[in-house]
Amino acid sequence: MCSDRAKEAAGRAASRLVRDGMLIGLGTGSTAHWFIVAVGEAVRGGLRVQAVASSEASAALATEVGIELVDLDRRGLDLAVDGADLVDPQLRLVKGGGGAHVREKVVARAARRFVVVADPSKLVPELHGPVPVEILRFGVDATLAALEACGAPFSLRLDAGGMPRVSDSGNLLGDGQFDVIPDPEDLARRLDAVPGLVGHGLFLGMAGLVLVGDDAGGVREVVAARTLQSWRQ
Incomplete structure (x- = not known):
């Protein structure tokens, strides 16, 4: 089990990708929480951004830390950041442990760049259930x-x-x-x-970068492996 420090490190690292004037997507969950907190700190320091939240919980947190929320419209998003339940070597994801995966997928798909924040326990050689x-x-x-x-x-x-x-x-x-x-x-x-399925938690071909925090507060960047074997070595 990874500590909150690993999640905080990843979330804060992602916040440094946010630039003045961006329209960003806010994920949901314990690692995305730290991204929202860090962006809020930057906003209080003068950063100007607008955001779309993927859940009521993230919207409440964003409002609490001073991030201006807007509706998702045809403009799309400059950047979306979210966590994941599982990440495989091709950066295919399982998401939705918190039940927000449909809105999260709408937000991620609308973004020109989708970045995942995670701790090392989320990296797996093959996706599995639930x-x-x-x-x-x-x-x-x-x-x-x-x-x-x-x-x-x-x-x-x-x-x-x-x-x-x-x-x-x-x-x-x-x-x-x-x-x-x-x-x-x-x-x-x-x-x-x-028919009857609104959406599922498989996020495929969407993430371009995963920021993986560790318990020492460090962060490493992970991009898609060329082969499954390269991930396992």
Whole structure:
């Protein structure tokens, strides 16, 4: 288990990519938290930026630290920064442990540059489950059955009281328990074809850089490996 220091180091390093006048995307989660905090500090020091938040939690934090929030429009974003649950050698991601993956994907796709912040525990040789999903309430059982045809059991997330957990958009949250995902692109295509699925947590071909913090406060840059083997060595 990595310390908060590793997450803070990565988040603060990403904040140094922000330039005056940028329109930026704010991710969600414990590592993106530090990016938002650091950008807020820079804003109080005179940096002028506007931001789009990927969740209600990130919006609340951004407001607290003084970052001006705007709606996502046709202009797109200069930069988006977010965390990840898993990162493979090709910088393919599993995201959505916090249930914000659909909005996070909208924000990341709108950005001209998408940077991931992570601690070393998130780097894996192959992606695996759980793969988060967001599902319409209508026909949920039929949707879960169709998702299971993709090769793994799927279930809804439940809160402590046994009630289904929902996203900020009011949709149901669930997870697919895949052991290993040998072909993430094929799985993404099959998931995307399921009616009733709002979105899944596979982020493919989107990240260009991963900033990995460590417990000593250092940060290293990771770009996509040419082969899977080069990652494992």
